[in-house]
Amino acid sequence: MRLLIVTISICVMLLFGGMARAERILVEQTSAIFSFAFSPDGRQVLTGSTDNAARLWDATTGAEIQRFSGHGGAVSSVALSPDERQVLTGGYDAIARLWDAATGAEVQRFTKHEGDVNSVAFSPDGRRVLTGSADSTARLWDAATGAEVRRFIGHEFGVTSVAFSPDGRQVLTGGNDDTARLWDAATGAEVRHFTGHGGFVLSVAFSPDGRQVLTGSDDDTARLWDAETGAEVRRFSGHRDWVRSVAFSPGGRQVLTGGEDGTTRLWDAETGEEVRRFTGHGNLVTSVAFSPDGRQIATAFYGQGVKARLVLFDLPPDLLPEPPRPQRANVLGIVIGNSSYEHAPDVDFALRDAQAYAHVFEQTLGIAPENLFLFENANSLDMQRLFGTQASPQGRLYRLAKLYDEIYIAYSGHGVPLLSQDGLAEGYLLPVDMAPEEPAFGGYALSHLIAQLEALPVERVTVFLDTCFSGLSAAGPLQPANVSASFGVAVASPKTSAQVSVLAATAFDQPHYAHWDVANQHGVFTWHVLDGLRGAADLDQDGTLLLSELHDYVGDRVYRDVLRREDREQTPSLRSGADPVLVSDLP
Incomplete structure (x- = not known):
């Protein structure tokens, strides 16, 4: 008998300019990271891994603050509540779980899905939990009681990604039926769907003002859509493999994409032009994000022969967000x-x-x-x-x-x-x-x-x-x-x-x-x-x-x-x- 041992690791990096330069390695681990999220204040980072655990890290020192263990499968998606007191995780055990961020104790369990939970999100007020599953449904839950509040049914295949609109009134989902769909959070009715991708929609996001929708697909493109009309506004082409993850900058002027071609790319949301390309991540990018202040970029990726790392890089001055203008009250x-x-x-x-x-x-x-x-x-x-x-x-x-x-x-x-x-x-x-x-x-x-x-x-x-x-x-x-x-x-x-x-x-x-x-x-x-x-x-x-x-x-x-x-x-x-x-x- 021959035993083949393959070591797959993930590295989470923040990128500087056109090349990755480590300023600070926060953590190294052997298990792959499927998902990560910044805390609203940017001082902490939450990761979900293939070792069935989620971890909360200090973004300054790299110290592990808390570990959340209990899933019976890989942790596929993570989110922090707006008040940073709770942690939400989704797993390949068909369960989403709510945790106390300070103690690591499990607070609530959401158990009605009949397939892996692929994506989770908090409502803007933190009172509702949204999940998307391989069972082709997205579901809305009461965070306090664990009761299912609403079910969003319409995707023909698994739901891969979910997001709340900034005002919490709408829900966005992406699915393996090549569509993204917009729903009324209060009624569960489908408001609009976005068609045009030639493959699975793997990642979805709202613009900060809620007027646009961003999607990433296994047709190797990311696309920008008008949330009001459903029309395709812009296409971001350049990846040579699946676009696994997409994100908006806090100001909405930039778009970040990560693909299975091993690249993370920064785009101008207004023109569709590629602003920066970041390579050297490994074979597959799984997750990307901007820091809450827009001054850093993060990406999670698979690589072979190295440990998973969390490394922080600052954006160069020409890519920093413009400081907010003083408001003119008169x-x-x-x-x-x-x-x-x-x-x-x-x-x-x-x-x-x-x-x-x-x-x-x-x-x-x-x-x-x-x-x-x-x-x-x-x-x-x-x-x-x-x-x-x-x-x-x-x-x-x-x-x-x-x-x-x-x-x-x-x-x-x-x-x-x-x-x-x-x-x-x-x-x-x-x-x-x-x-x-x-x-x-x-x-x-x-x-x-x-x-x-x-x-x-x-x-x-x-x-x-x-x-x-x-x-x-x-x-x-x-x-x-x-x-x-x-x-x-x-x-x-x-x-x-x-x-x-x-x-x-x-x-x-x-x-x-x-x-x-x-x-x-x-x-x-x-x-x-x-x-x-x-x-x-x-x-x-x-x-x-x-x-x-x-x-x-x-x-x-x-x-x-x-x-x-x-x-x-x-x-x-x-x-x-x-x-x-x-x-x-x-x-």
Whole structure:
């Protein structure tokens, strides 16, 4: 008889630049690590191993803090509760277990699965436990009682990975039926599924804002999806074998993937470009993660002939997350995205535009989240309540404005013209329930909007309009040809004293329509406005971005982009009561 002994080990490493450099080896062990997780404060690391145990380590000293033993099979998945007091493990014994992090005692057992537990997660409030199993189900449990609360049924084969949305209202699962699925956590109903992978979906994750879904598959790709529509947003191609694990950076700007080709790769979430590739891990990467502060990257991998190690590496300066901007408590943000129209073609990417504006308003302009209001698919009554009417001019915005000095407004959706008696056209923002042929009945006139904004008790208002007032759209005319295409729109310039500034996607006096960037799934105008606000428009690099600088930057790039792609013209316009500073501390 011949006895073949194969030693398989796993190494958990944090990576620096393009090559792995050990700064600190925290632990060495002989058993493979299938899963690991950082504690919310980043001071501890939890690992699950093939020796049927989970271990909690001090991330600074490498000391073993606690061991959790009791599973009758390998520990496949681990998680730490938000308050760091409890540890959750899933095992190849078809059981998930809850442990006291301080004592190592088993607190609760979840035992109804009929197959291996492949993945576990805590709800954001720590009161619920989510498990995914080879029995093709995901299940929600009460952490305190161990009772099964809900079952998510729909996958045709095993559930490989589970995750909660950041707000805890939705559940995400990946399965061996080549799909990822989104569920309502309260009802168990399937909300959406994401199809397109050519193989098992092995890993799933939510973006930090919950608006996107990330998946990794044995088709050698990772993919980014719109959580609202189910559309594939971006594909990360480059791995030469299965993508075992995926993760978002804490800020959502980067994506991390680990594959069976032995590489860990860092990607730009916005462009899909590979930023760094890390090799030398061994034969197979099983798990990847960012540290909670985004300053480190971790990966677990199999290797032959070496012990399993936990090694920490810092990210280089060019990959560090941007420090959060100081919040401007005196600034209000209003964002409207009108996409789903009852009497007009949908505006495909308007909601993505609105969500992106909200993100940049918070992250770049420093508007506090509690001072940021996002309206999706606003109808006529919504618009009137927000901005007021001629009969009742003091709408919700007026009442809010008393608490602020400055307001930013962004709108993405349809705009249409209405011919006036003097032969000029009045521009209207189109609520989702109004017909484009009769904007006077329920549309919101641009001139009235500006008048309402001028009356607000604030120092200045800056408006971004990703719309046009030609009555044209990518899907064709919104109005009869004699209305929409024969003239442009005239709008009075804002009063200089009011400091109301409007940067719009098209010229007010030209019958152009606002184009879409299908590749990036944004309006062309919005895409460049957001890029400019993040700093690209600061061409003199003085760290201060003026509205006029943003207009020059956006105007040039939108015009060139649309001319190159569509052989048409689109010229953004600026009506400004001043030249306000938008950002004063760009890096």
